[in-house]
Amino acid sequence: MQRFPIRHEAVSMTLISWLQVMFNSFLALVILYVLFMVLWTLRHDFQIKAEEHTAAILDEIALCNRNYGINHCDPRTRVPAMERQCNMWESCKNRDPLLITRSKLSAEMAAEILNSFVEPISYKTLFFFTIIVIGSLVVSNTAFRLYRQRMIEDR
Numbered sequence: 713m714q715r716f717p718i719r720h721e722a723v724s725m726t727l728i729s730w731l732q733v734m735f736n737s738f739l740a741l742v743i744l745y746v747l748f749m750v751l752w753t754l755r756h757d758f759q760i761k762a763e764e765h766t767a768a769i770l771d772e773i774a775l776c777n778r779n780y781g782i783n784h785c786d787p788r789t790r791v792p793a794m795e796r797q798c799n800m801w802e803s804c805k806n807r808d809p810l811l812i813t814r815s816k817l818s819a820e821m822a823a824e825i826l827n828s829f830v831e832p833i834s835y836k837t838l839f840f841f842t843i844i845v846i847g848s849l850v851v852s853n854t855a856f857r858l859y860r861q862r863m864i865e866d867r
Contacts (some may be wrong), residue, residue, distance in 0.1 A: 725863060732856040739849060754825065761817055769809040776804035 784790065785798035 725860060728856055728859055728863075732853065735852050735856075736849070739845075743845070754821070757825075758817065758821055761821055765817060766809050769807070773805050773807065773809060776801045780805055 779785075780798065780801040783794055783798065783801075785794065785801055790798055
């Protein structure tokens, strides 16, 4: 069985290609990890906010229930002058505390997140990190491409 000698250039090209793939994969994994952590944190914050909102609604329901009882709002003992207020307390005490408007909470959370993100981090810092990430991708891929071109020209 005759073995064909592997040319040095072919090995170098293969190594360079694998290095480029590994470097790009590493950067992609870092970016995906950061995105995952951001999304996980947002989900956790949303759950906390929903629990706080539910607790506030439960407090309101308890207050409405208390006012309904204290003011004798039972339809059999209700004073006609209190009809409107008693109906409001009744609808308040009968609401579902788990029915949280997700769009309202999402809008509140988006506003809080944007404010808390933009206040401590300056635009210069955001610009700097964006340039670092994009620059590392562009510079590394350009360097790998130029090295491959030079090897092809040297053949």
